[in-house]
Amino acid sequence: MSTTRQIHLVRRPQGAPVAEDFAVVDADLAEAGEGEVLLQAVLLSVDPYMRPRLNADQPLGAPLLGGGIARVVQSRHATLREGDLVRHGAGMQERFVSDGRGLRVLKADPDLPLSVYMHALGGTGITAYGGLLETGALKDGEQVFVSTAGGAVGSVAAQIAKIKGCYVVGSTGSAEKAAWLRDVAGLDAVINYKAEALAPAxxxxxxxxxxxxxxxxxxAHLDAALPRMNLRGRIPVCGMISTYNGGGEGVRNLSALIYSRVRMEGFVASDFGHLNERFEAEMTGWLKGGQVKYQETILQGFERAPEGLIGLFEGRNAGKMLIAVAD
Amino acid sequence: MSTTRQIHLVRRPQGAPVAEDFAVVDADLAEAGEGEVLLQAVLLSVDPYMRPRLNADQPLGAPLLGGGIARVVQSRHATLREGDLVRHGAGMQERFVSDGRGLRVLKADPDLPLSVYMHALGGTGITAYGGLLETGALKDGEQVFVSTAGGAVGSVAAQIAKIKGCYVVGSTGSAEKAAWLRDVAGLDAVINYKAEALAPAxxxxxxxxxxxxxxxxxxAHLDAALPRMNLRGRIPVCGMISTYNGGGEGVRNLSALIYSRVRMEGFVASDFGHLNERFEAEMTGWLKGGQVKYQETILQGFERAPEGLIGLFEGRNAGKMLIAVAD
Known part of the structure; x- marks a missing residue:
């Protein structure tokens, strides 16, 4: 019997999460039994969608729900071998034992850094891809607006729209992100909503x-966009980060949906499993060809996962926020 | 040259429209020329959707935009004959001359009162039919909620859902309308939102x-409904009467769209021209068979059109509000 570390939620956040809501906890770790593997976390993901779960289905005193990439360090499993990299949804644990269920072996392209499998080629990437192309039914050359375009999902959505020949406007909350979107990602227009009034901009x-x-x-983002929607426009709803910590403004311009026959529709990444093969092939090509660029904010050390999650709501990430646990 | 009367907008309403925003105006009326007809208004429609137009595309000092049923009283037209009933969109004029464009001859079923062609078999009827069955993609036996179920559109939508075997809840703002919906229209549950708190009810x-x-x-209606939406639920957006006079509450629960993958989509009656034949056949049968019941509030006299429009926003109509101008 050895030990591992886990990140626990120890109380429900009120408003924005703070450090005291979380704890790094030592836990016993059994050996891998027959048919099982022992895994070492390599990269962990923190994402805005995790916030509402902290007041919903996330248990107190248990590992934070989430996922990442781990490496098999010991195997008594029929097909998984030592050294294999896997995607998992086992939550925030430094090491853990699994019978293989819920693990998916990751065949990483050696010409790409492993971290891209946590964003552009991972959950945030397919969220952007499916949300824009399937839920949003994007057509080549359309007029596109992406909010939080500097984020892990938004930056990919905006660049896919550019690849499809669209005119793309992004909003973001800092001058640095605005410069990256304009100068590196190549958006047609960028709005820093903290520096200028959103609706007129x-x-x-x-x-x-x-x-x-x-x-x-x-x-306020939705209220600014609604009056600008064209006939039969679409609003794929990926997130509503302004509401996750409570408060925020109510939306007042929804009647614009009527005369413009706008369709607004929610989705989550798991809706797009059927797109996975096409997504991986296209995105690998776009990344290697430099058509999709990305930023990462990588915090070193398992114990910094709460800091990473908290930082998302303070805009401290440029692009995808990751926790690096081991090489 | 004779004269006619018109209802004009004389100033833009601020908030709820009031009598002083309108005027009954005498206007010259030419004879019907070659290829033209002279028409006498029979029934005029007043509808909630007219309110936003008063601050948008409705000109000042011109007949109120709208439509109704008129009778040809003099014809020099090739196909329209004296006595023909027509649907028109010529606005609020007691008598008027037309070259026939925009007129559609109405073949009224002699076993139904003419007034039903202004609601259940008219614009509000096809709005309910198309919005529920096409935009809403209603399936037999589903769980349905209709707001302002006592209104001209809502009462038809709720009864079509009942015909399709659905469980139907309606909201309305008076005890009389609630009783009608429960006892006459046969809804499964009715909420009087002025007598009880909407969300818990x-x-x-x-x-x-x-x-x-x-x-x-x-x-507040939308905020109450959003957390109740089932996976892949649909919200066909017919109107947002709470917002038409300005003010009203902002909507705060839109993030419910995401996890339940709800689709919200606006529509207007003119989207459903392709359904017209099927709609008229089915609705005629439902009305004759007593499966769709209706209420009407008919004001007698052309000059009462502004009173009718104003009354819509005070809930003074039971079912469809009409203005009877002539027999």
Whole structure:
């Protein structure tokens, strides 16, 4: 019997999560039994969607729900071998034992850094891909607005729209992210909503209206976008980060849905399993060809996972926020 | 040259429209020229959707935009004959001359009162039919919530859902309308939102959640419905009467769209022209068979059109509000 570390939720956050809501806890770790593997966490993901779960299905005193990439360090399993990399949803544990259920072996392309499998080629990437192309039914050359375009999902959605020949406007909350979106990602217009009034800036930036609004924010962002929606426009709803910590503004312009016959529809990454093969092939090509660029904010050390999650709501990430646990 | 009367908008309403925003105006009326007809208004429609137009595309000092049923009283037209009834969109004029464009001859069933062609068999009827069955993609036996179920559109939508074997909950703002919906229209549950708190009442009335919310109100109604939506539920958005006079509450629960993958989509009656033939056949049968019941509030006299429109926002109509101008 050895020990491992886990990140626990120890109380329900009120508003924005704070360090005291979490604890790093030592836990017993059994040996891998017959048919089991012992896994070492390599990379962990922290994502905005984790926030609402902290007041819902996340148990207190148990590992934070989540996933990442781990390496098999000991195997008594029929097909999994020592050294294999796997994707898992086993939550925030430094090492853990598994019977293999819920693990998916990861065949990483040696020409790409492993971390891209946690964002552009991972859950946030297929969220952007499926949300934009399937839920949003994007057509080549349309007018597109992406909120939190500097984030892990938004930055991929905005660049896929550019690849499809669209006119793309992004919003973001810092001058640094705005510069990256304009100069590196190549968006047509970028709005720093902390530096300028969103609604008039969006109006000026969308002279031909908006066909697809990729929605990550809700509240004032949605109210600014609704009057700009074109006939039969679509609003794929990926997230509403403005509402996750409670409070925020109510949305007042929804009647714009009626005359413009706008369709607004929620989705989650797991809706797009049927797109996975096409997504992986296309995204691998776009990454290698430099058509999709990315930023990462990688915190070193398992114990920094709460800091990473908290930082998401303070905009401390550029692109995808990751926790690096081991090489 | 003779004269006619018109209803004009003389100033833009601020908030709820009042009598002083309108005027009954005498206007010159030419004879019907070659290829033209002279028409006498029979019934005029007033509808909630007219309110936002008063601050948008409705010109000042011109007949109120709208439509109704008129009778040809003089014809120099090739196909329209004296005595023909027509549907028109010529606005609020007592008599008027037309070259026939925009007129559709009405073949009224002699076993039905003419007034039903202004609601259940008219624009509000096909709005309910298309919004529920096409935009809402209603399936037999689903869980349905209809707001302002006592109104001209809502009452038809709720009864079509009953015909399709659904469990149907309606909301309305008076005890009289609630009684009609329960006892005459046969809804499964009725909420008088002026007499009880909407959100807990809706939760109690929808133990199996909501598959389709037929949205006429917005604001607090939408916030009450969103947390009750089932996986892949639909919210066809017909109207948002709570917002039309300005003010109203912002909507705070839109993030429920995400995890339940709810689709919310606006529509207007003119989207459903392709359904017209099927709609007229089915609705005629439902009306004759007593499966769709209706209420009407008919004001006698052309000059009462502004009173009718104003009354809509004070809930003074039971079912469809009409203005009877001539027999």
């Amino acid at each position: 969006l109006k000026a930036a969308t002279p031909k209206g908006i066909d697809v609004y990729f929605e990550n924010v809700g509240g | 809706l939760k109690a009335a929808t133990p199996k959640g909501i598959d389709v919310y037929f949205e006429n109100v917005g604001g």
